[in-house]
Amino acid sequence: MEIVRAFDAIWAARWPILDGIANTLLISGLSILFGTALGVGVGLLLSYGGRIVRFFVRVYSDFLRGTPVFVLILACFYILSVIGLQLTAFQAGIFALMLFCSSHVGEIVRGALQAIPPGQTEAAKSIGLTFRTTFFSVLLPQALRQILPTWVNTATEIVKASTLLSIIGVVELLLSVQQVISRTYLSLELYFFAGFVFFLINFVIEKAGRIVERKIAIPT
Amino acid sequence: ADKLQDVLDRGYLIAGSGSTNAPWHFKDENNELVGFDIDMLRLIAKGLFDDPTKIEFVNQSGDARIPNLATDKVDVTCQFMTVTAGRAQQVEFTHPYYREGVGLMLMANGDYANHAELLAAGDDVTVSVLQNVYAEEMVHAALPEASVDQYESVDLMYQALNSGRSAAAATDQSSLSWFIAQNPDRYLDAGYGWNPQSYSCAVKPGDQRWLNFVNSVLHEAMTGVEFNTYAASFKKWFGAELSPPKIGFPVEFK
Amino acid sequence: MSSPVLEIVDLHKRFGALEVLKGINLTMHQGDVVSLIGSSGSGKTTLLRCVNLLEEYEDGVVAVAGEQIGYTKKNGKRVRLSEREIARQRAMTGMAFQHFNLFPHMTAMHNVMLGLIKTRRMKKDEAHSVAEKWLERVGMLARRDHYPGQLSGGQQQRVAIARAIAMNPQLMLFDEVTSALDPELVNEVLSVVRDLAKDGMTMLLVTHEMQFAHDVSSKVIFMDDGRIGEEGPPDQLFRQPKSERLAAFLKSSKFS
Amino acid sequence: MSSPVLEIVDLHKRFGALEVLKGINLTMHQGDVVSLIGSSGSGKTTLLRCVNLLEEYEDGVVAVAGEQIGYTKKNGKRVRLSEREIARQRAMTGMAFQHFNLFPHMTAMHNVMLGLIKTRRMKKDEAHSVAEKWLERVGMLARRDHYPGQLSGGQQQRVAIARAIAMNPQLMLFDEVTSALDPELVNEVLSVVRDLAKDGMTMLLVTHEMQFAHDVSSKVIFMDDGRIGEEGPPDQLFRQPKSERLAAFLKSSKFS
Amino acid sequence: MDYNFNFAAVWRDFDLLMSGLGLGLILAVISIAIGCFIGLLAAFGMLSKNRAIRWVSAGYVSAIRNTPILVLILFTFFALPQLGIRFGKIESFIVTLSVYSGAYLTEVFRAGLIALPTGLREAGLSIGLTEFGTKLNLIIPVMFRNVLPSLSNNFISLFKDTSLAAAIAVPELTFYARKINVETFRVIETWMIASLMYVLACYVIAAVLRQVETRLAIPR
Ligand SMILES: Nc1ncnc2c1ncn2[C@@H]1O[C@H](COP(=O)(O)OP(=O)(O)OP(=O)(O)O)[C@@H](O)[C@H]1O
Ligand SMILES: Nc1ncnc2c1ncn2[C@@H]1O[C@H](COP(=O)(O)OP(=O)(O)OP(=O)(O)O)[C@@H](O)[C@H]1O
Numbered sequence A: 001m002e003i004v005r006a007f008d009a010i011w012a013a014r015w016p017i018l019d020g021i022a023n024t025l026l027i028s029g030l031s032i033l034f035g036t037a038l039g040v041g042v043g044l045l046l047s048y049g050g051r052i053v054r055f056f057v058r059v060y061s062d063f064l065r066g067t068p069v070f071v072l073i074l075a076c077f078y079i080l081s082v083i084g085l086q087l088t089a090f091q092a093g094i095f096a097l098m099l100f101c102s103s104h105v106g107e108i109v110r111g112a113l114q115a116i117p118p119g120q121t122e123a124a125k126s127i128g129l130t131f132r133t134t135f136f137s138v139l140l141p142q143a144l145r146q147i148l149p150t151w152v153n154t155a156t157e158i159v160k161a162s163t164l165l166s167i168i169g170v171v172e173l174l175l176s177v178q179q180v181i182s183r184t185y186l187s188l189e190l191y192f193f194a195g196f197v198f199f200l201i202n203f204v205i206e207k208a209g210r211i212v213e214r215k216i217a218i219p220t
Numbered sequence B: 001a002d003k004l005q006d007v008l009d010r011g012y013l014i015a016g017s018g019s020t021n022a023p024w025h026f027k028d029e030n031n032e033l034v035g036f037d038i039d040m041l042r043l044i045a046k047g048l049f050d051d052p053t054k055i056e057f058v059n060q061s062g063d064a065r066i067p068n069l070a071t072d073k074v075d076v077t078c079q080f081m082t083v084t085a086g087r088a089q090q091v092e093f094t095h096p097y098y099r100e101g102v103g104l105m106l107m108a109n110g111d112y113a114n115h116a117e118l119l120a121a122g123d124d125v126t127v128s129v130l131q132n133v134y135a136e137e138m139v140h141a142a143l144p145e146a147s148v149d150q151y152e153s154v155d156l157m158y159q160a161l162n163s164g165r166s167a168a169a170a171t172d173q174s175s176l177s178w179f180i181a182q183n184p185d186r187y188l189d190a191g192y193g194w195n196p197q198s199y200s201c202a203v204k205p206g207d208q209r210w211l212n213f214v215n216s217v218l219h220e221a222m223t224g225v226e227f228n229t230y231a232a233s234f235k236k237w238f239g240a241e242l243s244p245p246k247i248g249f250p251v252e253f254k
Numbered sequence C, D: 001m002s003s004p005v006l007e008i009v010d011l012h013k014r015f016g017a018l019e020v021l022k023g024i025n026l027t028m029h030q031g032d033v034v035s036l037i038g039s040s041g042s043g044k045t046t047l048l049r050c051v052n053l054l055e056e057y058e059d060g061v062v063a064v065a066g067e068q069i070g071y072t073k074k075n076g077k078r079v080r081l082s083e084r085e086i087a088r089q090r091a092m093t094g095m096a097f098q099h100f101n102l103f104p105h106m107t108a109m110h111n112v113m114l115g116l117i118k119t120r121r122m123k124k125d126e127a128h129s130v131a132e133k134w135l136e137r138v139g140m141l142a143r144r145d146h147y148p149g150q151l152s153g154g155q156q157q158r159v160a161i162a163r164a165i166a167m168n169p170q171l172m173l174f175d176e177v178t179s180a181l182d183p184e185l186v187n188e189v190l191s192v193v194r195d196l197a198k199d200g201m202t203m204l205l206v207t208h209e210m211q212f213a214h215d216v217s218s219k220v221i222f223m224d225d226g227r228i229g230e231e232g233p234p235d236q237l238f239r240q241p242k243s244e245r246l247a248a249f250l251k252s253s254k255f256s
Numbered sequence E: 001m002d003y004n005f006n007f008a009a010v011w012r013d014f015d016l017l018m019s020g021l022g023l024g025l026i027l028a029v030i031s032i033a034i035g036c037f038i039g040l041l042a043a044f045g046m047l048s049k050n051r052a053i054r055w056v057s058a059g060y061v062s063a064i065r066n067t068p069i070l071v072l073i074l075f076t077f078f079a080l081p082q083l084g085i086r087f088g089k090i091e092s093f094i095v096t097l098s099v100y101s102g103a104y105l106t107e108v109f110r111a112g113l114i115a116l117p118t119g120l121r122e123a124g125l126s127i128g129l130t131e132f133g134t135k136l137n138l139i140i141p142v143m144f145r146n147v148l149p150s151l152s153n154n155f156i157s158l159f160k161d162t163s164l165a166a167a168i169a170v171p172e173l174t175f176y177a178r179k180i181n182v183e184t185f186r187v188i189e190t191w192m193i194a195s196l197m198y199v200l201a202c203y204v205i206a207a208v209l210r211q212v213e214t215r216l217a218i219p220r
């Protein structure tokens, strides 16, 4: 291994690589943000929607979860432009990741709401709370705590999935590293480096999730 | 629609290419997009605005080349695109600006100096080549008796050559020239090329004026006023001097 | 005599094909304590849940303090009240559940305060002092900042009762409030209920504790397969059961 | 007299800092039935588990049929036997657990057959007929194709006993085999154990059923904080306890 | 928008798509089978008494789960050969997906092992089985049945990951879809068909696995 050359190459390309990292974080952050917002809606419709609404949201969710993210990204990139919606690769990629994220968050939210014992709703009703208050004061706070760990998992999945945007030409971390590889042929060292940076990002997310989890845990 | 007018009004060219293939299109040490494809695109921008920097690059993967043209994401694509009849039904190709082929790379201080010597050595030579269904057949078209070692990646192939496990490496002439240009005293070109294919830029079909314009730029780069720019670029990426076109009767009509 | 706190007239309730309540009539006045006993599946819980509108009922009338619960007549047709109206009516009764159903993410104090603030629209301070008063009454003031997970079953149940009572309901409903508790914890809860009865709270309770039903009730109702099998003062019901089914039920539940 | 089936000499066992067995001595001969009684945490289960090598012990000797269990001396040092040796020794004793621990994915029949085939290396046919014999003995032959999940607790425990006995152990260990059972199921299991005792099986058992211990044992041992507090024939131990602690223990466990 | 659907081009190459789907399934099955084996080893490793083994197992799981699979695929294919470890592209993908799925399955198996009652092992020992015999006859069969539902979820998402084999030119479904796309430019049609094929395949896999679950369920 040409460790020294690899470090030199990485150091020489530090700005583009940092740009790539920033892009990866931006892509992941935006997708998770929008995806979560959309996903909470999906989860609510799955839990409380009428029969017909539920059916369509179910199809939406199943379709997105059954399609590989990579296919989703390619489909969004190409199909949207064919039907006249001119998104850049960057926008199309975020759009695809957002859809993917929303279907997963939707299921998580639905699962969490379902896991709350019905006695909670009944107790809330019995002290005269309306559905709105019941949802915001009783159900949501409990659901959120349950959602957090799986949601953090989804977040790391999205960070990983953001690499797939490299294939449609978005210069995120992986592609920025591949650009260095194409100049230096140091594939072993540089792929290792890329993997390590992704590991670090996700490791930090995981640990942060743990800390928050512990902070908001209900004392027993 | 008049693409040429649109581009002129816009004030810059939107050009599609990749970023991970030297010497065609890749990022140099300063993170600038450079390469032979990129130079061609800059020539077009220079033709349009008299300023080769009036250009916005869209980074695209290989299979995005045609869709991005068709959906007007780019005005023109120059991305080592092999001309085939099938593709010509989807896009309109410009004049070719490079003829790709397979070449043989040798060690400068090795046992063989050119294709003839390799041929003479018969089955004593081993040729390393990028793995591919047609690899063996392809090598045997040039060296019928040579034995063939297939490798999965380009750098491995070069390593085989370096370590003496093969006497020659068969690969695209462009990457071969690039490598030789990078390491001037270590390698040499056996001087034999085969398996030809043309590289052209491509535009969306149906706009003759735009196509003509791009064609004119490329044509004059190879034969006319911009020849020096083209030749300098050729020398830079492929390490070879071009002799200027003969003055007098136009070469292409001979 | 004032108008009855609870009036149930010919109440019918079915789950799909299964008729669970087959015409129940019951009138309770201020200060009455009525116990529902009967074998499993006889419809006791369902009756309570109809009064609190946790179940819809198809036929008959349930009225609390003279107001029909859950439905109204519109153009001669029976229509369900709005979500908001129903929420208001539910707050007229308080309910304690078998499994306490405390809100696990809130302290004892906040469990009690939530309804006061959101439904009774009290200011925080006021809700706080009302909640304090009731936590004190059930002997849980010292634990006001504990979360349900930090309390024993009996303690949780006492907080749950405080949460219901604090809403100042006209009528308290208790559904087997001790049957999920370990034997040694049963008494601390029963004595809270007993105290409330002494103070004149109107209460309708389902229980399997026969001795307790006997001691605390002004009237006992034996539910039998969705009907009122027998009813009357506790002494009469427990000592001189008229029907064989009641006698058999009492025997199996070892009342002595 | 033949060599003892079980011989325990000055057995010590600690969990970290906690010394759980503080020097136990016990000799059992063919046909002996010894009951261990004592309050919770006194070390009864641990003693049994040391005999069956489910726990390692630090000091002292446990020998079954004259062979030291789990350890040997090598160059003057005490070393643990090989995994394979230990497995062989474990099969010399049979154990029945409080929670039955049947293999949930096998029928009653296969539960009994597994050890016969894998440890005793019987042919399938032979194992089958041995298993049939023992399932019959515990009255479970009719249910031989049921899975544990389809059996009541008492039935599961009887299969578990058959599984242990079928291995033809020198010594049977029973650890509170009835304490996870509903009261009405206790007797069906105790009568199986009683029958085995009558047939001369050597047995060491932990039980909270004092009457049963009294009836079935040749000797009763009162464990007290990791030591043998008192031991003797059942009548003597239950009727005339010498120590106050035993008297108190017997009182609290309502032996009458 | 006036887009004229034309599926003819896609149908013409439908057998290619089908063969791609078939290859994807084969890749998934082989990799997951190997992954199960790795996962079992690592799961036992994580519960081992030996600290070093625990550490190695946990490190493996954490490193692999937090690294994008695309990076792993490229690393195996382009970088490992530099260390003299070289596979063909299909083998290379199988290696990657096996190692990747192994990390996910480790978590599944570990959870399953923890949930087993300790009595199961002890009962096995008490009838004279060795530790290994206990694992083979009791622990693994019971644990396996218990984790089947979460195993199914993992199977499906690992199957979807075969779409990434296209990145190293393994001719599976996504690879052919991209190829047809470039050749015919029937973008919408191609991706619609491809995603539908994935979704249906996922449904079929889920149904099959549910069958397996009921077939293997322990009667009670
Ligand atoms: N949500 C429901 N859907 C269908 N049937 C129900 C539902 N809730 C109750 N039932 C049925 O209604 C009948 C009466 O149930 P209920 O809970 O009122 O009995 P109970 O007298 O309270 O019994 P227990 O003493 O066991 O609590 C039972 O047959 C029960 O199975
Ligand atoms: N694995 C262990 N690790 C640490 N301490 C243990 C362990 N197993 C048992 N102990 C402790 O050893 C002591 C004796 O336990 P043991 O189970 O032998 O008691 P016992 O007499 O069987 O009680 P019981 O009647 O409750 O079953 C107890 O203090 C217990 O907490």
Ligand SMILES: [Mg+2]
Binding pocket: C044, C045, C046, C176, C206
């Ligand atoms: Mg009930």
Ligand SMILES: [Mg+2]
Binding pocket: D044, D045, D046, D176, D206
């Ligand atoms: Mg014990």
